[in-house]
Amino acid sequence: xxxxxxxxxxxSGDFFTGAYRMTGRMSVGASGAIGVLNDNTHSFAVVEDVYxxxxxxxxxxxxxxxxxxxSKTGLEALVxxxxxxxxxxxxxxxxxxxxxxxxxxxxxxxxxxxxALEQPGKYDPDNVLFQGTARFFPIYNATTxxxxxxxxxxxxxxxxxxxxxxxxxCGGE
Amino acid sequence: xxxxxxxxxxxxxQKMLTVVLKRQGHEIASAERGLEGIDLALNxxxxxxxxxxxxxxxxxxxxxxxxxxxxxxxxxPIIILxxxxxxxxxxxxxxxxxxxxxxxxxxxxELNNRIHELTTLGRPKATLAAxxxxxAPASPLPVVGRLFSVLSWRGGVGxxxxxxxxxxxxxxxxxxxxxxxxxxxxxxxxxxxxLRAKPNWTDLPLDLNPQNIGFSLLxxxxxxxxxxxxxxPHVDVFSAEVFNALVxxxxxxxxxxxxxxxxxxxxxxxxxxxxxxxxxxxxxPEVTSVQTLTGTLGTLASLQIPPDRLRIVLNHPTPNxxxxxxxxxxxxxxxxxxxxxYDAAQPAALMQGMPLVxxxxxxxxxxxxxxxxxxx
Numbered sequence: 001x002x003x004x005x006x007x008x009x010x011x012s013g014d015f016f017t018g019a020y021r022m023t024g025r026m027s028v029g030a031s032g033a034i035g036v037l038n039d040n041t042h043s044f045a046v047v048e049d050v051y052x053x054x055x056x057x058x059x060x061x062x063x064x065x066x067x068x069x070x071s072k073t074g075l076e077a078l079v080x081x082x083x084x085x086x087x088x089x090x091x092x093x094x095x096x097x098x099x100x101x102x103x104x105x106x107x108x109x110x111x112x113x114x115x116a117l118e119q120p121g122k123y124d125p126d127n128v129l130f131q132g133t134a135r136f137f138p139i140y141n142a143t144t145x146x147x148x149x150x151x152x153x154x155x156x157x158x159x160x161x162x163x164x165x166x167x168x169x170c171g172g173e
Numbered sequence: 174x175x176x177x178x179x180x181x182x183x184x185x186x187q188k189m190l191t192v193v194l195k196r197q198g199h200e201i202a203s204a205e206r207g208l209e210g211i212d213l214a215l216n217x218x219x220x221x222x223x224x225x226x227x228x229x230x231x232x233x234x235x236x237x238x239x240x241x242x243x244x245x246x247x248x249x250p251i252i253i254l255x256x257x258x259x260x261x262x263x264x265x266x267x268x269x270x271x272x273x274x275x276x277x278x279x280x281x282x283e284l285n286n287r288i289h290e291l292t293t294l295g296r297p298k299a300t301l302a303a304x305x306x307x308x309a310p311a312s313p314l315p316v317v318g319r320l321f322s323v324l325s326w327r328g329g330v331g332x333x334x335x336x337x338x339x340x341x342x343x344x345x346x347x348x349x350x351x352x353x354x355x356x357x358x359x360x361x362x363x364x365x366x367x368l369r370a371k372p373n374w375t376d377l378p379l380d381l382n383p384q385n386i387g388f389s390l391l392x393x394x395x396x397x398x399x400x401x402x403x404x405x406p407h408v409d410v411f412s413a414e415v416f417n418a419l420v421x422x423x424x425x426x427x428x429x430x431x432x433x434x435x436x437x438x439x440x441x442x443x444x445x446x447x448x449x450x451x452x453x454x455x456x457x458p459e460v461t462s463v464q465t466l467t468g469t470l471g472t473l474a475s476l477q478i479p480p481d482r483l484r485i486v487l488n489h490p491t492p493n494x495x496x497x498x499x500x501x502x503x504x505x506x507x508x509x510x511x512x513x514x515y516d517a518a519q520p521a522a523l524m525q526g527m528p529l530v531x532x533x534x535x536x537x538x539x540x541x542x543x544x545x546x547x548x549x
Contacts (some may be wrong), residue, residue: 012256023227023257051227051257059265061232083257101232152261 024050032087043131104171175220180210207231226255250291327465336433344397360402366525415516427469458494489515511545
């Protein structure tokens, strides 16, 4: 019998729910963070070594847990420092077509995220918001800030946003 | 070589840092828990503490606060390492009492540089003000940070380059620094950092306060913030009162302010000189520059600025000096405090908008700058 091993790696990121910032490590496979978050067979993402802060006091650590299950429905955004942590190009972009960048601002209940949306061809927010079954979509070179504390900004080469939590999708220039 | 205490719950990280730092000749002690680390620090003399933030029993911020609160450990430089790499985390680390903040994954060369600087230069002297003032009175200025003015009334001696690199050196050390370009006729500080000079000080709101001042500042990727000068000549320069209020508000957010002074003795420059912790006077090795500096020293004396606040820096903006340092010292009647060598990489660094401090930290110019920093 051939024993198959899965190549797993850890990515670190800031997981934002409406009121909390959770910094921790998530174990991801070959499809990266977007693969884990868009896996519709699991409702929760398992995050390890998690430090929890309130969004309104993001520098203060409220609690630490070695493992936390974060509801994908409740997760508004995941800020990743490095773009490659999102996952392979084919998975993150949905293909290998030549892409154009559009500057957008996306608002959720608690956050606003500004960055570049990458799409093949013309600007098509409907494609991002309504088509397919993916729950999270990426915005690149993004800055996220909480409406409750707008001066605290979280910069990352990539942010995964829960499209079910999007309240406004602005821009396209 | 230094005695270093590593406080990190990640054993692999601890082992890796121990090996690397021992190779540099340092003596290493380590702790896996915050309380254990505090206990070690209280009972053994350490030159530097390298501290992780995310530890289970007591986080690094709390450890730093306790170390700062105890007279036995309050002067030990602290380097905070953390995977929490956002600006708010840097702010939290500095407020907790860290001297240097570094994001993981750790750049070993950078960590070595920081340890070397902390063990040779000691802790930065400035402390951060706890809270913004309710209003912005014109005077007196609270002494909560350091203000450095770079002044040359002769062009071409590298004053703006020096101001930009000096501010960059503070930013590199994770200090909160703002560079103010006071030139009323197209200053170049923003350009040298590859920033578009909009907004600039002509966009400052009339009702200056801690809430609105940030909208007029440019932000460099290093964390350095810049109050730029307009790109077109401007007649309405700062009044002394406005500049004083501006600096006072800024010290709520910044630990160091570097002012690239105007090439004329206007009210803002005069106020900056009066408020300065140190006035840095670059001089080029040429007769005309020395003559201008001689006059400048006379003017500063008439403004009753104590001579011990002045630092004279021999800068070499070109490779061929026409006058020897000894002759300059004789003409000025005082010794030179530092020398910045000619650096062929300087023009390219300026063109790329990346000061030598960031692009070539081992350049001779940066080494000269470090020796100047020791004398500030």
